Amino acid sequence: MKKLINSLLVFYSLRFSKTITYMLQVSEYKPGKYFKWFWTTDDFSKVITRQQLVNTPRSKTIMSGINFGIAIEILAGLVLIVLGFLNKLVGGIYFGFAVIIAYPIIWSQLIGFFVFFARILIINPDEKKKISNSKDIFSKTKAKKIAVLGSYGKTSMKELLSSVLSRSLNVVATPGNMNVAISHARFAAKLTGNEDVVIIEYGEGAPGDIAKFALNTKPDIAVITGLSPAHLDEYKTLEAAAKDIFSISKFVDDKNIYVNLDSKETNKYITKTQNGYSSEGALGYKVSDVNNSLSGISFTLTKGDKKLKVKSKLIGRHQIAPLSLVATLALNLGMKKEDVEKGLSETTAYEHRMKPRDLNGATIIDDTYNGNLEGVRAGTKLLKEVDARRKIYVTPGLVDQGSMNKIVHNEMGELIADAKPDIVVLMKNSVTNFIKEGLHKGEYKGELIVEEDPLHFYNNLASFTASGDVVLMQNDWTDIYK
Amino acid sequence: METVAVIFGGKSAEHDISIITAISTIIKPLELTKKYNVLPVYITKSGEWYCDSKLKDIYNYTKKDISETLKKIKPITLDLNNGLTLIKTSKFGKSERIKVDVAFPSMHGTYGEDGTLMGVLEMANVPFIGCDTAASAVAMNKVLSKKVAESSGISVVNYHDFTKAEYLANPEEVVKAVAKKLKYPLFIKPAHLGSSIGISKAKDEVELKNAIEVAAFYDDLILVEEEVKNLVEVTLPIIGNDKLTPAFLEKPLTQAEDFFDFDTKYLRNGKNSAKSGAKGSQGYSEVPAKLEKKLYDEAVNVGLSVYKAIGLSGISRVDMLIDSKTNKIYFNEVNPLPGGLYIHNWIKSGISNAEMVDKLIELAKEKFNAKASVNTKFTTSYLRQF
Numbered sequence: 001m002k003k004l005i006n007s008l009l010v011f012y013s014l015r016f017s018k019t020i021t022y023m024l025q026v027s028e029y030k031p032g033k034y035f036k037w038f039w040t041t042d043d044f045s046k047v048i049t050r051q052q053l054v055n056t057p058r059s060k061t062i063m064s065g066i067n068f069g070i071a072i073e074i075l076a077g078l079v080l081i082v083l084g085f086l087n088k089l090v091g092g093i094y095f096g097f098a099v100i101i102a103y104p105i106i107w108s109q110l111i112g113f114f115v116f117f118a119r120i121l122i123i124n125p126d127e128k129k130k131i132s133n134s135k136d137i138f139s140k141t142k143a144k145k146i147a148v149l150g151s152y153g154k155t156s157m158k159e160l161l162s163s164v165l166s167r168s169l170n171v172v173a174t175p176g177n178m179n180v181a182i183s184h185a186r187f188a189a190k191l192t193g194n195e196d197v198v199i200i201e202y203g204e205g206a207p208g209d210i211a212k213f214a215l216n217t218k219p220d221i222a223v224i225t226g227l228s229p230a231h232l233d234e235y236k237t238l239e240a241a242a243k244d245i246f247s248i249s250k251f252v253d254d255k256n257i258y259v260n261l262d263s264k265e266t267n268k269y270i271t272k273t274q275n276g277y278s279s280e281g282a283l284g285y286k287v288s289d290v291n292n293s294l295s296g297i298s299f300t301l302t303k304g305d306k307k308l309k310v311k312s313k314l315i316g317r318h319q320i321a322p323l324s325l326v327a328t329l330a331l332n333l334g335m336k337k338e339d340v341e342k343g344l345s346e347t348t349a350y351e352h353r354m355k356p357r358d359l360n361g362a363t364i365i366d367d368t369y370n371g372n373l374e375g376v377r378a379g380t381k382l383l384k385e386v387d388a389r390r391k392i393y394v395t396p397g398l399v400d401q402g403s404m405n406k407i408v409h410n411e412m413g414e415l416i417a418d419a420k421p422d423i424v425v426l427m428k429n430s431v432t433n434f435i436k437e438g439l440h441k442g443e444y445k446g447e448l449i450v451e452e453d454p455l456h457f458y459n460n461l462a463s464f465t466a467s468g469d470v471v472l473m474q475n476d477w478t479d480i481y482k
Numbered sequence: 483m484e485t486v487a488v489i490f491g492g493k494s495a496e497h498d499i500s501i502i503t504a505i506s507t508i509i510k511p512l513e514l515t516k517k518y519n520v521l522p523v524y525i526t527k528s529g530e531w532y533c534d535s536k537l538k539d540i541y542n543y544t545k546k547d548i549s550e551t552l553k554k555i556k557p558i559t560l561d562l563n564n565g566l567t568l569i570k571t572s573k574f575g576k577s578e579r580i581k582v583d584v585a586f587p588s589m590h591g592t593y594g595e596d597g598t599l600m601g602v603l604e605m606a607n608v609p610f611i612g613c614d615t616a617a618s619a620v621a622m623n624k625v626l627s628k629k630v631a632e633s634s635g636i637s638v639v640n641y642h643d644f645t646k647a648e649y650l651a652n653p654e655e656v657v658k659a660v661a662k663k664l665k666y667p668l669f670i671k672p673a674h675l676g677s678s679i680g681i682s683k684a685k686d687e688v689e690l691k692n693a694i695e696v697a698a699f700y701d702d703l704i705l706v707e708e709e710v711k712n713l714v715e716v717t718l719p720i721i722g723n724d725k726l727t728p729a730f731l732e733k734p735l736t737q738a739e740d741f742f743d744f745d746t747k748y749l750r751n752g753k754n755s756a757k758s759g760a761k762g763s764q765g766y767s768e769v770p771a772k773l774e775k776k777l778y779d780e781a782v783n784v785g786l787s788v789y790k791a792i793g794l795s796g797i798s799r800v801d802m803l804i805d806s807k808t809n810k811i812y813f814n815e816v817n818p819l820p821g822g823l824y825i826h827n828w829i830k831s832g833i834s835n836a837e838m839v840d841k842l843i844e845l846a847k848e849k850f851n852a853k854a855s856v857n858t859k860f861t862t863s864y865l866r867q868f
Contacts, residue, residue, distance in 0.1 A: 359828055360826075360829045360830070362834075389832050432754075449515075450516070451516075451517050456513075457514070460511070462835075463507075463510055463514055463771050463834065464511075464832075465834050466831075466832050466833050466835075467830050467831070468832050469834070
């Protein structure tokens with residue numbers, strides 16, 4: 001009842017148009033996602049919790065459109081009521097009231113359809129044109145084009161390649177996690193033609209995406225960072241996702257494809273002519289003398305009498321494979337050993353990706369952009385390995401796991417249990433029980449806290465930790481997920 | 483789930499500090515543990531008791547006038563029969579009884595930290611956090627705590643004490659007695675107040691008289707102390723009943739000629755805010771204090787000895803003064819409910835705020851159970867003779 005009252009208060013207040021616009025924005029203006037969210041929301045007062053509406057030309061237009069539509073509808077309702085009174089038409093009066101009362105439902109649905117048609121009639125043709133133009137730019141550039149693809153670790157690999165190769169080469173890379181066709185097209189428009197290396201991240205989300213991206217960008221080299229259940233709401237099975245990712249071999253010569261073999265699943269799909277890299281080595285170089293701590297990782301790469309000292313502020317053993325590949329690939333591209341070593345030493349954790357920070361003597365490892373099981377595997381392995389007064393693991397779980405939701409979260413629970421944290425904090429949502437089942441199966445003996453208000457927990461983290469604690473925070477759900 | 487009543491506010495000059503301690507370092511961490519049903523019990527400056535979830539929100543005290551919020555709530559009444567029960571009455575006259583499993587006093591100064599509230603809680607026979615009535619009363623009386631420490635062989639600086647009535651009756655006589663016994667510069671303190679309220683420094687007779695008047699404004703017992711030369715101030719937060727756990731010895735980063743007045747402690751984040759050090763509830767300080775190991779260990783032992791001598795339990799903080807030339811350690815005063823629980827120090831020592839409040843509840847229950855095992859019933863035939 002309280003939720004219904006709260007929702008009605010939102011519907012019939014100035015917050016209505018803002019809430020609806022926010023839902024559309026967070027749904028990436030995809031009507032299907034938006035409608036699903038709208039019809040599964042039971043308390044609209046809690047919709048805007050984790051983020052805020054970002055004012056963009058698109059969001060401003062939508063919000064103004066909703067407000068304008070509502071004003072017209074209320075005006076029409078009032079006219080009907082007045083006419084009903086003047087003409088003594090009771091039905092007209094009732095209808096007028098009904099028109100006014102119905103505005104939240106009408107405009108919350110109408111706007112979804114407007115966005116749908118706007119996408120078909122305006123946005124899609126415009127994007128198609130830009131993507132088509134980008135094909136030419138990518139074809140004409142003399143730079144080596146490296147495609148970075150996989151279910152996880154793409155942004156980190158891209159950043160790593162970029163920061164090491166740019167020690168001696170002119171390197172550009174797709175910004176942030178802008179990794180779909182239209183982002184590639186916008187990126188292409190900024191290329192000058194003077195680049196030595198162009199790195200393009202492929203953010204696959206549905207079958208056929210990789211082929212589409214490759215056709216446009218025409219890569220010379222491809223790095224497959226790993227395979228893990230992700231976007232299964234679209235791919236349905238891991239096999240379908242793997243097939244899509246490995247379809248890159250139709251566009252890039254096998255000898256220029258590098259596959260992360262630390263990822264269990266990739267071993268099933270790699271061909272004999274493709275190159276594997278792992279925490280044991282890359283491109284003929286072998287890894288030895290590994291030293292791993294919360295302040296970084298170091299190891300030696302050896303091939304015959306060639307030696308390379310790798311030292312990075314990235315944390316976790318799962319970083320050995322990508323660091324090895326980047327180091328050896330850089331050498332293959334003609335970089336000097338000293339430049340490679342210097343470049344690697346300057347690599348540091350990226351925002352929200354296994355980034356350690358100090359909180360009154362406690363170490364908080366922020367891995368809140370990690371959204372896949374392989375990331376959980378890497379994080380829990382690190383947690384198991386480090387020394388700490390208390391080890392605390394915090395997560396809401398993973399999203400978009402489709403039909404594998406239960407299996408993935410059961411496994412996640414077992415991985416967490418295996419790391420033996422003193423405290424596990426789960427943000428309460430639809431997957432909490434699956435993680436709990438996994439914890440139980442993994443015979444977890446520590447303290448389990450189920451937090452209903454993630455913001456309350458994050459805001460009070462300083463009260464929860466003390467000097468010597470290590471807190472690993474993996475993934476964070478936006479308002480759209482429940 | 484156990485119900486914990488956090489009692490704060492009260493008729494004290496340290497009312498506002500009590501609110502911050504309660505909300506930020508007790509209520510929020512207690513809620514984070516997910517183990518307790520936390521009730522905020524707020525006592526107004528005029529002594530009315532309220533209990534409502536709105537009172538957990540700091541916004542109601544900092545951005546609004548709390549009296550506006552209180553207008554919408556009815557005061558509660560207490561039932562002390564066989565435990566502590568809060569009786570809340572709704573606007574429509576419906577009453578609700580909430581039995582309290584553990585009380586968590588978060589009141590600084592008079593009517594709270596001085597044993598008054600503890601007396602009520604002991605009468606109610608409910609476990610509560612912190613020292614009992616007697617220890618709180620001694621701890622909050624700077625004169626009495628010095629006398630108890632002295633009698634246990636712990637050094638204190640030369641001091642003189644007198645009542646406000648004695649001073650008002652014959653100010654010249656009192657000033658003469660002070661001058662005869664002590665050497666300037668002197669520190670003049672109200673005997674019962676914490677948070678450095680009413681403390682002044684006097685370099686001569688004129689300043690002394692002014693300082694006494696300031697102290698007498700706040701208290702009816704006044705303490706005058708000699709200054710310690712080559713001063714290093716240190717403080718030691720301690721928790722425990724019989725088995726004690728000290729935090730780090732902490733050194734406030736003040737200049738020798740300075741002392742921590744209220745503004746320095748709470749309003750300016752410390753006088754030396756630009757300097758390095760831990761920023762705690764009392765501004766900047768050095769945690770742990772950089773002293774040679776022998777002196778550090780000695781100071782910790784003095785702190786623990788004071789804790790035991792006064793009979794403190796639960797949590798307290800012992801302040802000490804060190805003459806850095808002679809390495810002599812003097813007990814200064816004790817604080818039975820340190821502002822903000824001195825949590826910045828405990829966090830550095832490896833106890834989080836959530837763990838701390840949880841531990842304090844365990845200690846409260848331990849003390850309560852130990853006391854319950856003591857027989858208070860004694861049958862006599864005394865009444866039969868009448």
